[in-house]
Amino acid sequence: MIYTRLFEAYQNYKELSLTKRRFKHSDILPLIQNLPFDNTLAGQSFEKRDIYKVKLGEGKRKILLWSQMHGNEATATMAIFDILNFLKPQDDEFQDFREAILSDLELHFVPMLNPDGVERFIRRTAQGIDMNRDAVALQCPESKILKGLVLDLKPEFSFNLHDQHIRYSAGISSEQATISFLATAYNQETEWNEVRTKSRQVISAMNETLKEFIPSNIGRFSDEFEPRAFGDNIQKWGSSLILIESGGYKDDTEKQFIRKLNFLSILSAFEAILSNSYQKFTLEDYLQIPQNQKYLFDLKVVNAKVKLGEVDFEVDLGINLEEKNNITASEFTHKSVIEDMGDLSVFWGIQTLDAKGGLLKPLSDFPEIAQKYNFQKQNLVLEGEEAHFIIDHGDHQTVIFNGKVVE
Incomplete structure (x- = not known):
């Protein structure tokens, strides 16, 4: 299976300059500038730090991914740079997979959406606002940037990348929820329209990949509707929203193994989307993922x-x-x-x-x-x-x- 081989080859793509969660905005700027892909200034934070978007791929199906909406949630940011390293042209056994992604998909990455929060390593923005509760009020310039990207790009899929506390369990069990997913609701009734259904189908595909590596450590968040949250609103705006939360794993304080799992699961999502293999998954497949608990x-x-x-x-x-x-x-x-x-x-x-x-x-x-x-x-x-x-x-x-x- 390709993901077993990717798991073994991961070190070839890992961004070695990022080894701890508490890196800064200044640490990622040279990484972005040195990429062989298009990067554009999406806007600036409240404290005038530049927020960049990286674009690659020539396909018709657009995907938007962002990390560190919460400044102290850095695992997926590291994984994004690993994925970007993987997607650089190179002579290896994965070149056909790489070319399929770049020919069928148009990928847009925002590696660090809340650089002011990152500077302090706190959840909130410099204004003291939780950006993920600012999708309607839009008090933060960073929130306006994200909404603008969603409305301008009209991505078929959006990936909202977070960290969660390490004390969440995968169901009522002793197992930490290492990676957790949510297909966010778009209305109070938590109904399943076509847009939201595609979210949970891609999540089910990612779950299938991860079960090979962490069979007992995958969780699912409850789906109560939060009318202020970006995930819920983006689902409502018509982009299938996939929320990924990086939790805890034994002896992985700096979340380096969990970063690797992000790398694998997001690449598996790309493969499921470009091949449409996600369409085979049912609601039961999604609901069998144990719900996150605090045990x-x-x-x-x-x-x-x-x-x-x-x-x-x-x-x-x-x-x-x-x-x-x-x-x-x-x-x-x-x-x-x-x-x-x-x-x-x-x-x-x-x-x-x-x-x-x-x-x-x-x-x-x-x-x-x-x-x-x-x-x-x-x-x-x-x-x-x-x-x-x-x-x-x-x-x-x-x-x-x-x-x-x-x-």
Whole structure:
């Protein structure tokens, strides 16, 4: 199968200058300028950063793809440059596939739609607005650029490329939703017209490709209509909208493996469109993709003991980590929180620690250990507090510092 071979050959096309999610607008400008494809200035952001569109292909079927509508959702941006590298003329085993894409399709890529948000590595624009809730009000210049592209190009298909939180699960399961899809609704009734049907058929084709590589880690978002969102409105405007969300995968903090999955799935979508093979997929094929759920904690501690007065009882703890940008938004630290305590048997942990009846105690109860981690305050082990504690087994201790098992 071609995608197995592409998976193995991926490193030949990976854009090696992008290795972490927190790159800047200035990092991608030379990449765009050096491409052997047409690039045009689509407009400028609120803070006057240039937003470029790259065009390639001579086919009659137009496809528009954009990434980083949310500035801190960078996985697909990296994958776009990998795809553009792949589509450059070259002598390899995929040349027939490449030529078919470029002869049958006209591709338009906007690699970075919200460069001001990227600079801060935040979701929103410099105006503090969520661009994906600005399709109607059009308060942001970036929103006006996107709507203008959709109305001017009239693409048959549009790809809205995002990241989602790593704690989404694929259905009610312990499996992270690594890639999730949505054929957005175009009305409150979430009906299936021809435009939306084509969206979920292409998604089903992409799902078939990805099942070879992540059979248990594909999710589907619920399709409640959001009248302010671009995806819902673009579907309503007549372009089949495919939303892709990059979530989490074990030991892939910088989403380099997930980037590779974007590369494969988007290329498989191109193949399904140019060959019309997507038309064979049914509504049942789409609905069998497990719906995204929130059943995961970053760390779940089970079978921990709490002692209050003369009473002992066991609890589970659900701990989450949030990324906090440094001053330049080029690196990050984690801040932990104990999200829940009690019976968490219906949830899973991306990492799970069995306390085996060890007694929960605040880190501040162990001055020597606290000093080792430069921890100088009194703390409690309670829901809503940061996760700094000891699991005391008497003859040994397990240390949790800032939500991570450290010793």
